Amino acid sequence: MSNHPSNHPSFSQLGVAEPLCRALAARNYHRPTPIQARAIPLLLDGRDIVGVAQTGTGKTAAFALPILQLLGTPDRRNGPRALVLAPTRELAIQIADGFKAYGANTKLRLAVIFGGVSQRGQVDRLRRGVDIIVATPGRLLDLMNQGHAALGGIQHLVLDEADRMLDMGFIRDVRKIIAALPHDRQALLFSATMPAAVERLTADILHRPTRIDIVPKAVAVESIRQSVHFVDAKAKLGLLRDLMADQRLSRVIVFTRTKHRANRVADNLVKAGIAAEAIHGNKSQGARQRALESFRQGRARVLVATDIAARGIDVVGVTHVINFELPNEPESYVHRIGRTARAGASGVALSFCDASEYAFLRDIEALIRMPITVDGGERPSGVVSAKPAQRGRGRAGRQRNRPRRGGRPARRAA
Ligand code: AMP
Numbered sequence: 434m435s436n437h438p439s440n441h442p443s444f445s446q447l448g449v450a451e452p453l454c455r456a457l458a459a460r461n462y463h464r465p466t467p468i469q470a471r472a473i474p475l476l477l478d479g480r481d482i483v484g485v486a487q488t489g490t491g492k493t494a495a496f497a498l499p500i501l502q503l504l505g506t507p508d509r510r511n512g513p514r515a516l517v518l519a520p521t522r523e524l525a526i527q528i529a530d531g532f533k534a535y536g537a538n539t540k541l542r543l544a545v546i547f548g549g550v551s552q553r554g555q556v557d558r559l560r561r562g563v564d565i566i567v568a569t570p571g572r573l574l575d576l577m578n579q580g581h582a583a584l585g586g587i588q589h590l591v592l593d594e595a596d597r598m599l600d601m602g603f604i605r606d607v608r609k610i611i612a613a614l615p616h617d618r619q620a621l622l623f624s625a626t627m628p629a630a631v632e633r634l635t636a637d638i639l640h641r642p643t644r645i646d647i648v649p650k651a652v653a654v655e656s657i658r659q660s661v662h663f664v665d666a667k668a669k670l671g672l673l674r675d676l677m678a679d680q681r682l683s684r685v686i687v688f689t690r691t692k693h694r695a696n697r698v699a700d701n702l703v704k705a706g707i708a709a710e711a712i713h714g715n716k717s718q719g720a721r722q723r724a725l726e727s728f729r730q731g732r733a734r735v736l737v738a739t740d741i742a743a744r745g746i747d748v749v750g751v752t753h754v755i756n757f758e759l760p761n762e763p764e765s766y767v768h769r770i771g772r773t774a775r776a777g778a779s780g781v782a783l784s785f786c787d788a789s790e791y792a793f794l795r796d797i798e799a800l801i802r803m804p805i806t807v808d809g810g811e812r813p814s815g816v817v818s819a820k821p822a823q824r825g826r827g828r829a830g831r832q833r834n835r836p837r838r839g840g841r842p843a844r845r846a847a
Contacts, residue, residue: 441465447473450502452538457494460534466491468647473499476621481639484623486647487744488524488594493531496621500565500589501536503619509562511586513544516614517567518591518607520598522547522718528593529567541565546582548572549718556581570598570606577613587614590638595624595631600714600741604630611638625744626762657770659782661794663810666787669757670698672809674705676783677735682753684728687737688769690758698757699737709735713742740765743772756784759793763800783808 441464444454465473468490475482476499486492500515508514519525529545536543544558546568552575559566559581566573566582576582590611592598598607620639624631635642664672676682689695692713699711710724710733721742728736729748738746740760751773760766766784773780784805786794791813798804 441470444469444473444498448477449473449498453498453501453535456535456537457498459537462494466495468492468645469495469498471645472496475643476500476619477502479503479619481620481642482622483627483635483639483642483644484621484647485625485627485644486623487625490647492593492623492647493528494535496591496593496623497528497532497535500591501532501539501541503589504539504541504564507540507542507564509564512583513559513563513566514586515565515589516584516587516591516610517565517593518570518573518598518610519567519593520569520601520603522549522569524594525567525569532565532567543567546573546576548575552576552581570603570610574606574609577610584610584613585615588618590614590618590620592620592622592624592634592638595622595634596626596628597714597741597744599628599630599634600739602714604634607634626741657773657780657782659770659784660806660808661784661786662808663812664785664787666789669785669787670701672785673698673755673757674702674707676755677702677705677707683734684731684748684751685735685753685755686743686748686751686769686772687735687755687757688743688760689737689739690760692739694758695737695739695742699735702735702737707735708733709737711737712746713739716742740769743769746772748772751780754780754782756782759784759786759790759797761793763793763796766797767801786810788813 444457444462444465445451447465447470449457468484468486472482472484472495476496484492484495496517504514517528519528525545525547529543532543541564542562543565544555544563544567546555546566548569548571552572555572556576559576573582577584592607598604622631622635622639622642662672673687677685687698689698692715695711695713699709702709710727712721712724716724724733724736725746725748727733737757754770754773756766756769760769770780770782773782784794794805
């Protein structure tokens with residue numbers, strides 16, 4: 434992350450104060466990442482922003498630095514002044530660690546609140562007084578209802594991984610929490626994707642936000658052996674079981690589009706004697722962690738996942754990625770297959786494509802600028818593989834040019 438061209442501004446040129454710059458230097462952050470370079474000046478200026486960006490882009494510092502700076506010195510007369518909501522305990526801890534590191538030279542205090550543990554320590558911490566709360570929605574709402582967390586003094590609100598928060602069913606809790614905050618506050622929303630429900634939330638809680646899109650660096654798809662099987666939807670489960678007879682498929686992630694399908698595929702594999710776990714947003718935090726651990730340690734040979742649930746999961750040694758269903762967003766294909774071929778290893782990605790998915794396949798081939806080798810079944814006539822010259826003509830190409838990708842002018846703050 435530190436190899437940004439030298440003509441990029443420094444943190445101090447973005448307006449970041451000296452004590453914060455010192456903490457960044459101590460962590461060897463020499464240059465702001467693109468999202469930091471764009472977001473920090475706007476946030477220091479008090480604007481609301483929507484950041485379409487994934488974890489790994491440096492988004493935590495992009496919001497933590499301006500918030501730390503705007504809070505300045507501790508003032509706890511009206512309770513905490515900044516609130517960050519995150520979907521999972523891991524992310525909340527990661528964000529809190531970021532605040533602690535970047536704010537090492539400030540006197541600001543922070544509480545990190547999440548479920549699955551006793552609330553005693555969290556309540557004590559809140560009672561002693563904090564400037565910043567980083568929380569998962571469920572536990573925070575519990576504490577609010579018990580009178581342990583008063584949020585009437587919040588001036589800065591961050592919703593991180595908003596799409597995942599919605600996917601995990603936190604939308605009502607999030608809205609209840611927001612209803613308890615003062616109207617006059619700065620609000621930031623980060624999300625890797627912008628489904629309609631996130632757009633609605635954005636419209637409801639942000640004031641004339643500026644939109645910042647950070648497209649993740651594409652993985653080196655060339656190093657991954659990719660192939661496609663043309664197969665009827667009904668024959669997919671059988672094909673998957675047949676493929677699993679090959680023991681070289683020793684650590685496999687199978688992607689489905691829906692949570693329901695993820696469960697079905699995992700159940701089907703288990704019935705066939707293949708150790709498999711499903712991971713998706715309907716599962717509890719504990720269940721997701723157990724499934725992931727079982728896969729990491731090799732007890733489960735297969736992890737069946739939806740796109741959002743798989744985000745941020747970093748398991749080394751994944752031998753194969755199988756797209757049981759093709760994603761309707763071609764970028765998701767690139768994210769999915771990037772799960773294999775980590776750390777220089779070469780990986781294999783197999784995709785099952787039924788008649789209803791041909792269009793998705795064409796979009797993917799247009800995006801990665803190469804045809805995918807056919808390993809089974811026949812490419813239907815009339816569906817030609819995309820050649821590099823065709824890029825930009827397919828749906829994927831049009832999508833790239835959609836105004837929302839570059840920020841909708843009407844939404845920008847004047
Ligand atoms: P995030 O997207 O916030 O989870 O950040 C991804 C990783 O990049 C974290 O490990 C950060 O510590 C690191 N990072 C964030 N900003 C910078 C920067 N400007 N220079 C170097 N590393 C960074």
